[in-house]
Amino acid sequence: MQITLTLNGRRCTDEIPADMTLFTYLRQKGCYSVKCGCETSSCGLCTVWMDQKPVLSCSVLAARADGHEITTMEGVQQEAVEFGTFLADEGGEQCGFCSPGFIMNVLAMVRELPNPTDEQIKEYLAGNLCRCTGYQSHLRAIKKYLAHKQKEAVR
Template identity: 60%
Template structure:
């Protein structure tokens, strides 16, 4: 089967096996930030964005992204670097194995939620497992990142006269 998609804004047309997982497709296309960690869709290491929504690539067939836009950490270097600095400042980036999936999820949350509460952050990131940090340093880094970033929903910024 042939699929046609946009991977990190690069157009791809490729033949794949009908049962190929998106995770394997992405790694075959040099997206090494995407990792398999649990093989049960429970750890979040394989999280990518499909049409701006977080998706577990280990449980998604590559055929399902035909005609869609897929973004991995490789396509979000500037945003990821900025966020990573906040996480590292709070000691939340230890071994780094879970970081790509966590960063993808945080950047997706930033697009969906304005000024998320602690509970909203915890709920949104519930599927991202980390064996090193204990999560409190991640929460502090995320809150600091959000407090220093401007959150504006499209409806707030349209027609706004504030400068």
């Protein structure tokens, strides 16, 4: 079957098997930031955006992306690096394997909830698993990043 989508701002048309996951398609297209940790929609490592909303690419068929805009971390590198610095400064990035999916969710949350409470942050990111850290460093990094973004908006 043939699909046409926009991947990180670039239009792509490809012939794919009907049962191909979006995760597999993205990896074949060179989007190596997209990781798969569980293949059961439980860990959040494979998070990408479909039309600016987070989806778990391991549980979405590539055919469903036909006609849509898909964004991976490669498509938001500047923002990812900016938040990643806060994450590293707070000790929230140890092995880094979960970071791409986590960062994609944080950036989506910032777009959707410009001033979230701690509870909203925890709820929004509940599907992101990290086996190295204790999540408090993640929360500190997010709060400092949000404060930084608010200062930037005032300028």
